[in-house]
Amino acid sequence: MKVLTVLGILVLATGLALAAPADKWLHVSVVDGKGGKAETVRVNIPLSFAEKVLPAIQVDKLHNGKVKIEECDMNGLNLWAILEAVRDTRDGEFVTVEAKDGNVRVAKSKGNLLVKVRDGKKGDQKVDVQVPMPVLEALLSGEKNELDLAAAVRALGAHGDTLLVSVNDEGSTVRVWVDSRNESE
Numbered sequence: 002m003k004v005l006t007v008l009g010i011l012v013l014a015t016g017l018a019l020a021a022p023a024d025k026w027l028h029v030s031v032v033d034g035k036g037g038k039a040e041t042v043r044v045n046i047p048l049s050f051a052e053k054v055l056p057a058i059q060v061d062k063l064h065n066g067k068v069k070i071e072e073c074d075m076n077g078l079n080l081w082a083i084l085e086a087v088r089d090t091r092d093g094e095f096v097t098v099e100a101k102d103g104n105v106r107v108a109k110s111k112g113n114l115l116v117k118v119r120d121g122k123k124g125d126q127k128v129d130v131q132v133p134m135p136v137l138e139a140l141l142s143g144e145k146n147e148l149d150l151a152a153a154v155r156a157l158g159a160h161g162d163t164l165l166v167s168v169n170d171e172g173s174t175v176r177v178w179v180d181s182r183n184e185s186e
Contacts, residue, residue, distance in 0.1 A: 024049050025158045025179050033173040045184060048158040055151045066151025067143050081141050087114060088134055109134075126170040133160050 029044040055066035062069040087095070087109055096107040103120040113131050120126040139156035143149035157179050166177040 025162075025181060026183055027051060027154075027157070028176070028178050028180070028182075030176045031173070032175075035172055047183070048154050048179070052151055052154045052158070055154065063150075066149065066154075068148045068150060070146050070148060081145070084137060084141050088138065121170075127168070129164075129167045131163065131165060133157075133163060136160060 025048045027044075027046045027048055029042075031042045033040045052066075055063075059065075090109065092108075092110050094106065094108040096105065098105040103118065103126075105119075106115070106117040108115045112134050114134060114137055116128070116130040118126075118128040120128075133156070136153050136156040139152035140148050140150070142152050160179070162178070162180040164176065164178045166175065168175040
């Protein structure tokens, strides 16, 4: 009977462990240069680790997982009020700038804030940013003029796999994404 009880507990514990969601990982990949001269840097950090470490860093404007942006001149813009307005409005394209030396597009789509920048006459420099609205809300959930990085990391952990930032130009690429894998692509 004891053997069956222990066996039952082991099966239950194994089932719970398998059913538990995998820890999400934040990945950053930077490739600078082309061909044999390319240099690559990859960073892979479990979000749970980042969430615990961020509050432990007390440097310059970063304290307790929050960054103060006091010196940032927002030219009369209230980011928090703008975020609330974006959150409460339906999907759509908010800003489009088309110029001879580049294009910018800001939109909301499927619960994400999207920013696309194309620079250069040939469009050879590209920046794509996709931030889930809950992550953006968490980032701006702190006091006025501070970004709550720890809250944003928690929100990322609750969100599905996503590509956050992609930057491409003539000789380099940068990618920032979150998924359940503990290694870069």
